[in-house]
Amino acid sequence: MKKPLRPDDESKPFIARWNALARILLVESSVKLVARAAMDYADFEDGTECYPSNERIARETGYCEKTVRIAWGVLRGLGMAERVEYAVAHEHRADKYELCIPDNWATLPVLGPSGRKFTCLACSKRINPRGNCTLEADDRVTFNVREYVFCPAPRRTKGRTEPWCYDVWNQRMTDIGSPTWNERGNKGVWALFRRSRGEDW
Numbered sequence: 001m002k003k004p005l006r007p008d009d010e011s012k013p014f015i016a017r018w019n020a021l022a023r024i025l026l027v028e029s030s031v032k033l034v035a036r037a038a039m040d041y042a043d044f045e046d047g048t049e050c051y052p053s054n055e056r057i058a059r060e061t062g063y064c065e066k067t068v069r070i071a072w073g074v075l076r077g078l079g080m081a082e083r084v085e086y087a088v089a090h091e092h093r094a095d096k097y098e099l100c101i102p103d104n105w106a107t108l109p110v111l112g113p114s115g116r117k118f119t120c121l122a123c124s125k126r127i128n129p130r131g132n133c134t135l136e137a138d139d140r141v142t143f144n145v146r147e148y149v150f151c152p153a154p155r156r157t158k159g160r161t162e163p164w165c166y167d168v169w170n171q172r173m174t175d176i177g178s179p180t181w182n183e184r185g186n187k188g189v190w191a192l193f194r195r196s197r198g199e200d201w
Contacts, residue, residue, distance in 0.1 A: 004113040006201065007101045015044040017101055026109040026131045026148060027074060033061045034071035035080065038099060047099030051085075054094070070135055072097075077141035078108060107190075109133075109143050112199035119196050120151045122165035122172070127151055129196075145189045146181060149196035 005012060007021040022035040037057050042050035054068045061068070072095070075081035079102030087095045102108070109129075117126040129148040133141050146166055154162040170180045179188065194200060 004115075006113075007105050008103075013044060014047050014099075014101075015039055018047060018099055021080070021101060021105055021110075024111040024115065025078075026111065026129050026143075027133045028071075028131050030061070030063050030067050031071045031074045031133065032131075033063070034068055035075060037061055038075075038081070038097070042097070042099050049096070050081075050099055051094045051096040053087075056094075073135045073139055074133055074141050075099075077135060077139045078102065079104070106201045109145070109148060109193065110201075112197050113201055114199060116198065118149060119198060120165050121149050121192060121196055122169035123151060125151055145193050148193055 005020040007017045041052040054065045058065045085096035150165040153164045
């Protein structure tokens with residue numbers, strides 16, 4: 001099997017490393033697609049000189065301009081894009097960015113090197129982690145980590161009331177005297193993320 005490309009492997013061209021990171025990142029598809037589209041306008045060697053307008057990326061991706069702006073905010077918050085010049089509307093100039101691979105890329109919510117499914121912490125089913133992120137007002141990006149490590153909550157239809165794996169796991173932790181999800185703190189929650197992923201870079 002071919003060895004997976006690491007985003008920090010500087011022997012490879014920047015465009016290949018950028019696209020590898022965009023591929024494994026567990027965020028909304030809009031962020032991934034804007035990241036891929038942005039690379040088309042950047043210098044393929046180092047990710048600099050990237051200044052497509054939000055309108056152009058919206059047209060190419062099929063998303064609205066607001067979604068594109070949010071995606072840029074997420075990329076900035078993750079350390080994957082640095083705005084080096086602000087847009088000047090009357091000069092018809094868009095924001096100018098430098099795309100980069102953050103040093104902490106492996107601590108972001110990413111798939112493992114082989115891209116395998118995750119394991120639900122409660123029922124041990126193999127699941128596809130659902131990408132998610134929230135852009136806070138200060139350009140900080142937060143994640144709902146439990147969406148990555150538990151089966152999706154069951155739909156409550158026609159009297160069906162199956163328990164959610166998240167609730168089952170919390171009850172199990174309470175029964176054995178271990179900390180529940182909310183008691184584990186940020187560090188403990190990300191440790192569970194890595195356990196569910198089952199492999200590290």
